[in-house]
Amino acid sequence: MRLPTPINLLAAQLRYVGRNVPYFRESGCDGxxxxxxxxxxxxxxxxxxYASFISDEFRDERxxxxxxxxxxxxxxxxxxxxxxxxxxFGDNIVVAETTGTSxxxxxxxxxxxxxxxxxxxxxxxxxxxxxxxxxxxxxxxxHAGLTPLKNMWDCDLSNLKLIYKEIREGGYRWLHSMAxxxxxxxxxxxxxxxxxxxPELKFIEFTGHFLHRKEATSLSGFFGAQSVDYxxxxxxxxxxxxxxxxxxxxxxxxxxxxxxxxxxxxVRIGExxxxxxTSLQERLLPFVRYVTDDFGMFIEKACDCKLGTKALALAEGxxxxxxxxxxxxxxxxxxxxxxxxxxxxxxTCPDLSRxxxxxxxxxxxxxxxxxxxxxxxxxxxxxxxxxxxxxxxVRFQHIVLTDTEVAAxxxxxxxxxxxxx
Amino acid sequence: xxRELILIEIKTLLISYLGLPLEPGVIADDEPLLGNxxxxxxxxxxxxxxxxxxxxDVQFPDEIINLGLFASVRRLxxxxxxxxPDTDSPQIQDHVRDWEQSAE
Numbered sequence: 001m002r003l004p005t006p007i008n009l010l011a012a013q014l015r016y017v018g019r020n021v022p023y024f025r026e027s028g029c030d031g032x033x034x035x036x037x038x039x040x041x042x043x044x045x046x047x048x049x050y051a052s053f054i055s056d057e058f059r060d061e062r063x064x065x066x067x068x069x070x071x072x073x074x075x076x077x078x079x080x081x082x083x084x085x086x087x088x089f090g091d092n093i094v095v096a097e098t099t100g101t102s103x104x105x106x107x108x109x110x111x112x113x114x115x116x117x118x119x120x121x122x123x124x125x126x127x128x129x130x131x132x133x134x135x136x137x138x139x140x141x142x143h144a145g146l147t148p149l150k151n152m153w154d155c156d157l158s159n160l161k162l163i164y165k166e167i168r169e170g171g172y173r174w175l176h177s178m179a180x181x182x183x184x185x186x187x188x189x190x191x192x193x194x195x196x197x198x199p200e201l202k203f204i205e206f207t208g209h210f211l212h213r214k215e216a217t218s219l220s221g222f223f224g225a226q227s228v229d230y231x232x233x234x235x236x237x238x239x240x241x242x243x244x245x246x247x248x249x250x251x252x253x254x255x256x257x258x259x260x261x262x263x264x265x266x267v268r269i270g271e272x273x274x275x276x277x278t279s280l281q282e283r284l285l286p287f288v289r290y291v292t293d294d295f296g297m298f299i300e301k302a303c304d305c306k307l308g309t310k311a312l313a314l315a316e317g318x319x320x321x322x323x324x325x326x327x328x329x330x331x332x333x334x335x336x337x338x339x340x341x342x343x344x345x346x347x348t349c350p351d352l353s354r355x356x357x358x359x360x361x362x363x364x365x366x367x368x369x370x371x372x373x374x375x376x377x378x379x380x381x382x383x384x385x386x387x388x389x390x391x392x393x394v395r396f397q398h399i400v401l402t403d404t405e406v407a408a409x410x411x412x413x414x415x416x417x418x419x420x421x
Numbered sequence: 422x423x424r425e426l427i428l429i430e431i432k433t434l435l436i437s438y439l440g441l442p443l444e445p446g447v448i449a450d451d452e453p454l455l456g457n458x459x460x461x462x463x464x465x466x467x468x469x470x471x472x473x474x475x476x477x478d479v480q481f482p483d484e485i486i487n488l489g490l491f492a493s494v495r496r497l498x499x500x501x502x503x504x505x506p507d508t509d510s511p512q513i514q515d516h517v518r519d520w521e522q523s524a525e
Binding site: 009112113115116117119120123127134135136253 | 438463464465466467468470471472481483486487488
């Protein structure tokens with residue numbers, strides 16, 4: 001009996017895409033070149049030319065698949081007010097749509113085989129965090145896949161009680177959720193004096209926007225669980241998961257990660273750059289040197305965890321979350337630190353509970369808030385702190401949102417700050 | 422390790438995770454697991470793989486992980502047996518996911 005020689009997943013994947021994916025083959029990458037010789041790829045590029053990025057292995061269904069991907073509305077009928085997040089194309093391909101935090105949509109098709117192999121990689125990492133983790137004891141909460149999603153964003157207590165009853169009765173050990181969704185739930189629980197009893201729950205996996213460590217611990221502590229950060233994207237699924245020390249370990253079964261500077265050169269350890277991902281397990285539409293909107297750095301792996309050999313830290317912000325000023329640019333979270341803390345330190349607006357700021361042009365901002373008593377005071381304070389931070393005059397427009405509008409916006413993965421210019 | 426025990430374990434897991442109203446003895450070794458009578462979804466496949474890894478203290482190498490492992494009970498059993506040091510098993514090569522061959 002003989003086991004196969006371990007393969008280099010990256011080299012094998014690059015050989016495959018070089019031979020089978022038209023875009024890479026026509027770029028001259030069909031001879032087993034190293035990854036550095038493959039071109040970078042971008043969301044808009046793939047969205048505008050799906051056919052070139054779909055493997056020849058699926059040539060028989062490629063044309064119809066492209067028609068499907070570029071069609072008006074791929075989602076099926078809503079059931080009970082909820083739509084499935086993924087839909088089947090034929091018997092073997094599942095399509096999911098991502099708007100991503102940058103707001104640019106992309107439809108990502110994967111075969112059942114792709115999904116299986118990616119899933120194995122994800123669960124290997126989770127089981128390195130918790131040896132008892134398995135699909136049956138994780139509640140996906142925000143990812144219902146092919147089944148209609150319950151309305152997690154309906155924060156009426158009666159609805160939340162039903163949701164958490166299901167989690168309790170399911171005996172889930174893991175919860176997979178966005179932090180701000182759980183924050184909204186906890187706010188209701190505290191206000192109503194109701195606590196969801198979840199004795200089996202041990203881990204909460206946060207995806208999307210990560211909280212500061214202290215906030216994450218406090219939030220997961222409310223449920224009596226440990227927080228685990230999960231960095232992923234719909235394109236390649238899991239990129240990294242955090243160990244018990246809070247270090248993000250790259251999922252080396254599923255992805256190869258590079259980090260590049262503004263000149264597309266690889267960065268040194270500890271140097272911030274843009275994250276580029278190559279999927280190692282997908283064949284239908286394999287992402288190769290896919291440039292994300294995320295920034296991060298490789299860090300020295302100081303822990304003894306078996307989650308992976310490479311570790312990274314994410315920068316607090318994404319390229320679509322960049323606030324542009326006269327004298328400098330800042331990420332959304334730095335904007336928050338610099339502006340809102342200054343505003344709140346002054347005791348402004350105690351009845352402010354929701355705020356979303358969009359920079360629509362350099363110097364022009366739209367602020368959406370819940371109804372507040374002293375909007376002029378808030379706008380004046382924001383303007384003053386922003387001009388101090390960005391080094392130039394700015395204008396603010398204020399829009400008051402109703403509760404329904406707040407909930408609707410929260411469902412759309414809102415960033416607190418967003419630059420659209 | 423007795424290969425029969427491996428096959429019985431696989432059948433027991435299938436019954437459990439799929440909620441099948443069957444006894445292990447009525448599931449043939451060559452029963453297709455991606456067919457109409459028994460159909461393993463990708464999530465159930467992951468459940469079964471992880472359960473087998475726990476049960477037999479093995480880890481399926483990347484090179485053989487694909488849905489083809491679930492072609493039949495016997496196929497999956499062969500893969501487990503190949504990972505156990507004292508089991509008489511066929512060549513693992515049948516189960517190797519060969520990127521290069523399938524790409525040609």
